[in-house]
Amino acid sequence: MPSSKRAAAIIVAGGRGLRAGAGSPKQYRTLGGQSVLARAMAPFCTHPGISAVQPVRHADDATLFAEATRGLTFRPAVSGGATRQQSVRAGLEALAADAPDVVLIHDAARAFITQDVISRAIDTALTTGAAIPVIAVNDTVKRVGDTGLVEDTPNRAVLRIAQTPQAFAFDTILEAHRRAAREGRDDFTDDSALAEWAGLTVATFQGDAANMKLTTPEDFSREEIRLAAALGDVRTGTGYDVHAFGDGDHLWLCGVKVPFHRGFLAHSDGDVGLHALVDAILGALADGDIGSHFPPSDPKWKGAASDQFLIYAVDLVKQRGGRIAHLEVTLICEAPKVGPLRETMRTRIAEITGLPVSRIAVKATTSERLGFTGRQEGIAATAAATIRLPWADADDLSGSN
Structure with a gap:
């Protein structure tokens, strides 16, 4: 033109x-x-x-x-x-x-x-x-x-x-x-x-x-x-995040504001669940980690809400012509109790990602009072993401260099 x-x-x-x-x-x-x-x-x-x-x-x-x-x-x-x-x-x-x-x-x-x-x-x-x-x-x-x-x-x-x-x-x-x-x-x-x-x-x-x-x-x-x-390139990524407790009266967990007698020591809002999910998606894409996309040294992420990090990761999958098939996050802590909030957390992750709730799992476990989570010094989270990408985006699987 x-x-x-x-x-x-x-x-x-x-x-x-x-x-x-x-x-x-x-x-x-x-x-x-x-x-x-x-x-x-x-x-x-x-x-x-x-x-x-x-x-x-x-x-x-x-x-x-x-x-x-x-x-x-x-x-x-x-x-x-x-x-x-x-x-x-x-x-x-x-x-x-x-x-x-x-x-x-x-x-x-x-x-x-x-x-x-x-x-x-x-x-x-x-x-x-x-x-x-x-x-x-x-x-x-x-x-x-x-x-x-x-x-x-x-x-x-x-x-x-x-x-x-x-x-x-x-x-x-x-x-x-x-x-x-x-x-x-x-x-x-x-x-x-x-x-x-x-x-x-x-x-x-x-x-x-x-x-x-x-x-x-x-x-x-x-x-x-x-x-x-067409989306035959199935990939799985894992993520892990941890944050220590500090002063505060609430925690952000899986996109939900949870009343608590402590807060997180973190550059952003410290949502370990969403951070782990972001890392899992980036891992499945083989595209670095959350720190490489949102460096903690950058002041614009100070106190940032973590839902925008997850939206960004989901959009990366869409840009590659793919889709997310399943997300799973496990919170490791003695407190607060996650069970009563599980469905609220699943629903919130579904809202952020646009996925059906049936494709999202939220679990919780303790560390039997062992380690820093057992001493209630902080919370850890692990996550897994399964994504499907088009074969046109797949690496050469023929074995040739």
């Missing part, structure tokens, strides 16, 4: 997704340990040719949206309308004050968009003014009437399946949407159909068969199986 030209993207995420089954709207459901929406947005947020990403969400979904898109950079989301067409127009109007040359419009339900397709969309739209990704129809298609009888067999050689992102000259598609609103037309199923109605010539470029729209429960089941098979 020429340096003088700017491209932006609108991510349409206001639908309810009723055909995908019970639960949250489909864009907020997890797939391979990551929300569908995050998978759809991330390639745009990191693409060097995209200057702005404008999400459009349902007015009721602020909390769901914030949780699903944590860690991504984009413009503040705007609320959509009753139809997809109205939602797209809301996104266009939000960009109008600082209009790009080209805008890409993408459905949040297409979670497997690649940066190559995004690049083709930008380049083709800059040349033609309107362009959509398509893939060939491989099966024979029948036109069937209301009676269920076959009426004819279209020539599949001239048929294509349309995908998103659909890309347009910004000013042109904005005026087309405004005109459709003025004339009461709100029945277009995609932006290229609206563009055709407005008299635009729409070009095509090569799409991607993997860029499918998630619609039914079967779609989710199939993709979960596919993603699980």
Whole structure:
């Protein structure tokens, strides 16, 4: 893309997704340990040719949206309308004050968009003014009437399946949407159909068969199986941390503030449970330890809450295309009593990591009054993390140097 030209993207995420089954709207459901929406947005947020990403969400979904898109950079989301067409127009109007040359419009339900397709969309739209990704129809298609009888067999050689992102000259598609609103037309199923109605010539470029729209429960089941098979590099890491007691009236343990007659002597909040979990995840990634990422010599970590360390470690796994399968932490102390707080700690770790509680274990034991923990001089913690990474990220296992 020429340096003088700017491209932006609108991510349409206001639908309810009723055909995908019970639960949250489909864009907020997890797939391979990551929300569908995050998978759809991330390639745009990191693409060097995209200057702005404008999400459009349902007015009721602020909390769901914030949780699903944590860690991504984009413009503040705007609320959509009753139809997809109205939602797209809301996104266009939000960009109008600082209009790009080209805008890409993408459905949040297409979670497997690649940066190559995004690049083709930008380049083709800059040349033609309107362009959509398509893939060939491989099966024979029948036109069937209301009676269920076959009426004819279209020539599949001239048929294509349309995908998103659909890309347009910004000013042109904005005026087309405004005109459709003025004339009461709100029945277009995609932006290229609206563009055709407005008299635009729409070009095509090569799409991607993997860029499918998630619609039914079967779609989710199939993709979960596919993603699980791709994450075949299973790794385990262990972690250990210890902190001595000092003055204070509470301890932070596994993200939970625990009333106690002592505090921790520590640079951060001293949460041995979360620190051990961070080290376990970093160990599974073979990426140093907590001290190398958050050196205690750095004053900005003085008194820092340890949940941000764990969020950072989880995000490292996501950046590698992986997912966390299981986390376990064992607290070693005579006091305080961990048993009554076990479920609260599991729930808190689940909130921080985005994992189901069923994948998190919190245990506790004493050292039979032996050693520094037995003398109640401090608390120790051990942890284990099991993660799954894609084979493309795995080391060369062939034995060659």
